[in-house]
Amino acid sequence: MTWGLTGVSVTRGGRLVLDGATLDVAPGGIVAVVGGDGSGKSSLLAVLAGLLAPTAGQVGTATRSRLGFLPASSGVYPDLTAAENLRFAATVHRMGSAAADERIRALLAITGLTAAAGRLGARLSGGMRQKLGVAMALVHQPDLLILDEPTTGVDPVSRADLWWLIAREAARCAAVVLSTTYLDEAERAGEVVVLDHGRTVLQGAPAGIVAAVPGQIRAADSRPSGPYAWRRGRSWRVWHPAGGDGEVIRPDLQDAVVVAALREAEEAGDE
Structure with missing residues (x-):
């Protein structure tokens, strides 16, 4: 059994916030949805959770009793x-008293x-609230777990704890879809x-996305001229679509997204 979206678009207030999104997640799988503010992450998760009706496309999701959802809040x-x-949360999912206690x-x-x-x-720390929120979403051991930015704004230790929880659910054969700003x-x-x-610009296994980066990425000690440069830590990186001279850097997922x-910006400028 798999769940997901096929060619899903969403229009809100006359604006296209999701444009032809497609994804599949199987039991034991984890899909991460990445993007900045306004990219459509929350809309995609809301559609998959059955909280937002799509304008177009098809949605395959779990029944409400077998779905766990963590909102961004x-x-x-x-x-x-x-x-x-x-x-x-246990009462909402109609768990028996003894099972809920355990x-x-x-x-x-x-x-x-x-x-x-x-x-x-109200008196829990940010990391404790997030862990509690995730625990509430999975209290009934759902088949499909949907988490909207579960680790945003929490400390590194709590982030590690949350990912341990997520991995534990996937190991239990739950299907997990989550959004994150952390590449x-x-x-x-x-x-x-x-x-x-709202548009899907990259999709696939992380290693495959990185391997498919076109051209070459090279290092620069100071800010280079041209439109294809960005800062990474204390140095700069430059994308050379057709290759070039200089130290070649092996890209990671962040480089692939950049x-x-x-x-995308180049293609938009050509239109």
Whole structure:
């Protein structure tokens, strides 16, 4: 059983926010949707979760009882304790009392939130709220887990903990679709979908996307002239579509995304 989108477009307020998006995710798979603000990430996840109707295209998703969803806001209720938030999520999914008790105890332990079980959501740290939000989304062990930027704004340790939770669910054979602004995280996924203004500019396995970068990327100590340069750390990188002279850099996913954006801008300028 696979879930996903086929040629899905969404128009909101007369503006095309998603343009022909397609993705598939199978049990045990992780798909990362990458893009900046306004790229269409949240709209894509909302369509897959059944929260937003597409203007065109087809959607294949799990039934509501077998779907787990984490909104960008974490979904944690500030006036409920951590344990009460999990209890509420379990009740929504009609879990029996005994099963819910066991699952809540396990999730509090797995997320390191046992000591904070009685703390109000409003008094949890950002990382703790995100871990609690993910735990709420997976309390009923869903077949399809959809997470909207689960690690944005949290510390590196909490990010690692959250990815451990995500990998654990995939190992349980849940299908996972998540959005992220962190390209180093996206490299952990089996498939990456890169969006720009609603359009898919790159899609595939991270290694395949990197291997398909055209031309060459070369290093520069100072800012070079021309439209194909960008800064990485303390140095600069330059994309040479037809190759050239100088030190060649082996690209990573971030380089591939930058090159794709440069090519999109070039093609848009030619229209």
